[in-house]
Each structure stands twice: as structure tokens, then as C-alpha cells.
Amino acid sequence: MTSESTSPALDVDKLARYLQQHVPGFHGPVQATKFAGGQSNPTFLLDTPSGRYVLRRQPPGQLLKSAHAVDREFRVLSALGQTPVPVARAWHLCEDREVIGSMFYLMSYEEGRIFWNPALPEVDRDARRDYYASIVATLAALHDVDVDAAGLSDYGRPGNYFQRQIELWTRQYRAAETDPIGPMEALIEWLPAHCPADTQRPSLVHGDFRIDNLMFANGAPRVRAVLDWELSTLGNPLADLAYFSMCLRLPATGNISGLRDQDRSTLGIPEEEEMVAQYCELRGLPGIDNWNFYLAFSFFRLASIAQGVKARALQGNASNASALEVGGMVETLASLAVELID
Numbered sequence: 001m002t003s004e005s006t007s008p009a010l011d012v013d014k015l016a017r018y019l020q021q022h023v024p025g026f027h028g029p030v031q032a033t034k035f036a037g038g039q040s041n042p043t044f045l046l047d048t049p050s051g052r053y054v055l056r057r058q059p060p061g062q063l064l065k066s067a068h069a070v071d072r073e074f075r076v077l078s079a080l081g082q083t084p085v086p087v088a089r090a091w092h093l094c095e096d097r098e099v100i101g102s103m104f105y106l107m108s109y110e111e112g113r114i115f116w117n118p119a120l121p122e123v124d125r126d127a128r129r130d131y132y133a134s135i136v137a138t139l140a141a142l143h144d145v146d147v148d149a150a151g152l153s154d155y156g157r158p159g160n161y162f163q164r165q166i167e168l169w170t171r172q173y174r175a176a177e178t179d180p181i182g183p184m185e186a187l188i189e190w191l192p193a194h195c196p197a198d199t200q201r202p203s204l205v206h207g208d209f210r211i212d213n214l215m216f217a218n219g220a221p222r223v224r225a226v227l228d229w230e231l232s233t234l235g236n237p238l239a240d241l242a243y244f245s246m247c248l249r250l251p252a253t254g255n256i257s258g259l260r261d262q263d264r265s266t267l268g269i270p271e272e273e274e275m276v277a278q279y280c281e282l283r284g285l286p287g288i289d290n291w292n293f294y295l296a297f298s299f300f301r302l303a304s305i306a307q308g309v310k311a312r313a314l315q316g317n318a319s320n321a322s323a324l325e326v327g328g329m330v331e332t333l334a335s336l337a338v339e340l341i342d
Contacts, residue, residue: 010100012032014099015099023091033047044056053106085142113216116211130221133278135214176311178307191297206232207243210247239294243302303337
């Protein structure tokens with residue numbers, strides 16, 4: 001994982017005293033370093049005499065309702081620790097905002113590699129297909145988790161998942177809206193009118209399943225840990241599959257890079273059809289209808305998230321210096337969705 005060299009705005013002495021009282025085996029002092037990346041919940045590496053830990057907190061300032069739910073992240077990490085899905089170990093949730101100024105949780109530090117570019121330039125061409133196969137297999141394993149056995153049967157609401165999500169992200173977009181964007185208005189009108197019947201059995205869905213939220217083992221095409229569970233809930237698993245598949249359609253340039261117009265055969269990256277087929281085989285599905293709807297919704301949701309990042313940046317509350325650049329992608333993302341529905 002990559003960290004920034006600048007010191008974070010944390011009272012590390014107060015934090016160390018708190019964690020020594022609440023985490024078995026924890027000993028200070030604490031040296032904290034903010035990880036690079038992350039637009040939502042600031043994340044820090046803690047170096048201590050008792051080992052390395054990762055702290056993930058809500059950002060300071062006024063927050064949108066239901067956003068930055070680090071308590072939900074902690075709950076799902078705790079539940080998945082007993083399943084085949086690879087995750088960090090959840091150590092402690094602190095809901096007392098007086099300790100560092102916002103709610104936070106502590107988890108284990110996992111050694112591994114994080115890739116920001118879905119072209120995987122750091123990996124040998126012949127290995128890239130194996131990395132993607134591991135990603136799809138991890139996603140299928142996540143969606144096969146028995147939510148009742150994991151204690152997550154109440155982790156989401158009943159009803160049509162996509163209808164709820166369209167309503168949610170429309171509200172979030174409106175709350176963070178700064179300027180009128182034509183393609184977003186088109187999607188807000190089209191998506192509810194074309195929402196398919198929800199026939200999938202509800203699964204645990206990650207909600208932000210993309211390559212930079214995955215940690216891989218050093219030197220091996222194996223997902224070691226799935227990161228950033230803030231948007232997880234119970235719902236239609238095809239939302240995760242479509243959201244990850246966006247990387248094949250996003251522009252190669254920009255803060256959120258993709259593989260649009262790239263020769264994936266030359267790169268050694270599987271085509272979308274191959275990934276979808278692998279997923280369907282692993283989960284015993286005959287195929288996927290209404291695929292363009294799921295993709296269009298995924299672009300819409302990412303655009304809504306980007307708009308929230310932009311709004312926080314304008315308010316001075318964004319957790320990353322590139323937040324305004326991310327916010328500038330809203331219209332591009334919405335336009336890519338409109339291409340799928342025209």
C-alpha cells in the first residue's frame with residue numbers, strides 16, 4: 001500500500017491512550033501516516049511497538065445522511081472474517097467522536113500490492129488474465145456468502161434493490177449538485193422507467209468493487225484482501241459485476257482510469273464477455289439479461305459519488321488533493337451511461 005509523507009491531523013497521543021485501553025495487546029506510541037488515495041473516509045497507517053494497524057475514520061465537517069458509514073464497514077469486516085472472502089481483521093470500532101474528532105475503526109495491516117490502473121502495467125502480460133480471474137472468483141465468492149449464517153440478514157432493506165439505489169443516488173446527487181448536467185438529468189428520468197424486475201436472490205454486495213479496492217498477494221495473482229466496504233449492503237449481486245466491468249469502458253486518461261479504446265488482447269486483459277461468462281459459471285447462472293441497464297446504472301452511481309466528492313472539495317472537506325479532478329468527471333461518466341441507453 002502507498003502512503004503519503006505528510007503528517008495527518010490526528011492527536012496521536014490521545015489516540016494511543018484510547019487504543020491501549022480498548023485493543024488487546026496494543027501499545028503506543030503511535031506514528032500515523034495517511035494513505036494516498038481515498039476520496040471518502042481518510043485512512044491511516046499506524047506504526048506502533050505492538051505492530052502495524054490501519055485506522056479508517058469519517059472525514060470531519062458536515063456529512064451527507066448515511067454517507068461515510070465506517071460502523072457498517074466494521075460490521076461487515078467482522079462478519080466476513082469467518083468466510084472465504086479475503087478481508088482485513090476488524091479490531092475495534094470507536095463511536096466516541098471526542099477521541100479524534102470523528103467515528104473510526106481499527107483493522108489489521110495486510111501486506112500486499114494495490115494496482116490503480118486496470119491495465120496492470122506492473123504485471124507481466126502473461127499473468128494479467130490470472131489476476132482478472134482471481135478478481136472475478138473473489139466477487140463470486142462474496143456473492144455466495146450465506147448472509148444468514150454470517151449474521152447479516154438485516155444488513156439491507158427488502159424490495160427492488162435497483163429501485164432503492166436509483167432513489168438513493170438521485171437524492172445524494174441532488175444534495176451535492178452544483179451545476180445542471182444534462183446527461184445526469186437524462187439518466188434520472190430513464191433509469192427508474194427501465195428498472196428490471198429483481199429476480200436475483202439478495203446477496204452481500206460490496207458497492208464499490210473496483211481494482212484499487214483490492215489488495216493482491218506479493219508476487220502472485222491472488223486477491224489478499226477486499227478493501228473499502230462503506231457502500232456494502234444486501235442487494236442484487238449484478239450491481240457489483242457491472243460496476244467492476246466499467247473499467248473496460250472508462251477512458252484511459254483521467255483520475256479514474258480505464259481501458260476504453262485499448263487493445264485488450266495485446267494487453268492480456270480478458271474481454272467483458274469472458275469475465276461475465278466466468279462469473280456466471282462460478283455462480284451457476286444461465287446468463288444475464290438487461291446487461292446495459294446494469295452498466296448504465298453503475299456509471300450513474302459513480303457519477304453521483306464523484307459529484308459528492310466535488311461538493312466536499314468545494315466545502316474544503318475532501319480527503320484527497322485530487323478531489324476536484326474527480327468531481328470534474330461527473331459529466332463524462334454520465335455521458336458514457338447515456339451511450340448505453342440511446
